Amino acid sequence: MARKISMKQAINEALDLEMTRDPSVVVMGEDIVGGTGSPGEDDAWGGVLGVTKGLYAKHGDRLMDTPLSESAYVGAAIGAATCGLRPVAELMFIDFMGVCFDQIFNQAAKFRYMFGGKAETPVVIRAMVGAGFRAAAQHSQMLTPVFTHIPGVKVVCPSNAYDAKGLLIQSIRDNDPVIFCEHKNLYGLECDVPAESYAIPFGEANVLRDGGDVTIVSYGLTVHRAMEAAEALARDRVEAEVVDLRTLSPIDWDTIIDSVERTGRLVVVDEAHPRCSIASDVAAFVGQNAFGALKAGVQMVTAPHVPVPFSPVLEDLYIPNAPSIAEAARRTLSPTGTSPRSIAA
Numbered sequence: 001m002a003r004k005i006s007m008k009q010a011i012n013e014a015l016d017l018e019m020t021r022d023p024s025v026v027v028m029g030e031d032i033v034g035g036t037g038s039p040g041e042d043d044a045w046g047g048v049l050g051v052t053k054g055l056y057a058k059h060g061d062r063l064m065d066t067p068l069s070e071s072a073y074v075g076a077a078i079g080a081a082t083c084g085l086r087p088v089a090e091l092m093f094i095d096f097m098g099v100c101f102d103q104i105f106n107q108a109a110k111f112r113y114m115f116g117g118k119a120e121t122p123v124v125i126r127a128m129v130g131a132g133f134r135a136a137a138q139h140s141q142m143l144t145p146v147f148t149h150i151p152g153v154k155v156v157c158p159s160n161a162y163d164a165k166g167l168l169i170q171s172i173r174d175n176d177p178v179i180f181c182e183h184k185n186l187y188g189l190e191c192d193v194p195a196e197s198y199a200i201p202f203g204e205a206n207v208l209r210d211g212g213d214v215t216i217v218s219y220g221l222t223v224h225r226a227m228e229a230a231e232a233l234a235r236d237r238v239e240a241e242v243v244d245l246r247t248l249s250p251i252d253w254d255t256i257i258d259s260v261e262r263t264g265r266l267v268v269v270d271e272a273h274p275r276c277s278i279a280s281d282v283a284a285f286v287g288q289n290a291f292g293a294l295k296a297g298v299q300m301v302t303a304p305h306v307p308v309p310f311s312p313v314l315e316d317l318y319i320p321n322a323p324s325i326a327e328a329a330r331r332t333l334s335p336t337g338t339s340p341r342s343i344a345a
Contacts, residue, residue, distance in 0.1 A: 087124070
């Protein structure tokens with residue numbers, strides 16, 4: 001039975017269901033318990049945005065508040081994963097990856113390869129990503145491409161509550177390290193989510209809107225901007241197909257190529273910086289593998305190559321928006337490669 005819940009609630013529900021199903025699942029992170037069990041129990045928050053609120057009352061010491069040391073508890077989670085547990089470590093903001101990056105890319109990502117497939121590291125590292133929360137440059141980055149570059153790590157970034165629940169359950173059950181990216185500006189977005197447990201396989205993109213004129217590929221928050229752009233384009237009799245990647249490693253190349261072969265045009269939207277991004281990766285792959293199907297140059301709509309600004313006005317301009325995505329789609333439809341409308345509109 002489905003009911004409308006937020007993405008924050010869906011993530012909490014996925015953790016609850018998996019901890020109930022499997023006693024080897026443990027959760028650790030900074031302030032994820034937040035005072036529960038002390039005189040301030042009624043005020044316990046459950047993480048910086050309350051995602052784990054209420055879980056300690058159900059599962060007790062399998063939720064562990066950690067010291068403010070990402071290298072310590074992420075390293076502990078990775079070690080525990082090699083010894084039979086299935087830890088979920090909350091990195092809080094993905095921007096803090098620099099503190100514990102060695103444990104992730106030089107240890108967890110390489111164990112299976114270095115030990116001939118005998119070592120498994122079923123650890124999930126949850127982290128908030130993305131701008132638009134007025135959290136400044138050190139708490140607002142979309143660093144998904146950094147992790148996608150690393151073989152041995154799986155990278156997930158859902159755009160809605162339904163996907164968040166199913167993908168997190170799949171992540172916890174997976175035997176490889178998973179970086180689970182949660183856009184903080186999507187936490188309050190509600191949609192229909194079944195109450196029962198379900199898993200969404202990795203590497204299966206979701207075609208949210210069919211169209212024959214141009215393919216728009218995105219993930220996370222900008223999927224919603226892409227849908228807004230598609231609706232605007234439809235008013236001009238341009239039918240855009242919108243593809244939500246859902247997982248970035250593995251990535252569903254087949255769905256992307258199939259769509260581009262039908263539309264002949266591609267716009268890739270990515271909140272990350274343009275250099276070495278998911279957008280540039282998808283653009284290059286399509287250029288290499290479906291060049292003959294393209295009727296126009298691939299367009300990328302990304303954040304600029306600058307730190308995330310703190311100014312609300314500048315931060316709103318920083319994030320790819322529906323008008324800029326629609327303009328990029330129109331450029332693919334123009335014989336000259338430039339939009340018949342003002343690109344600055």
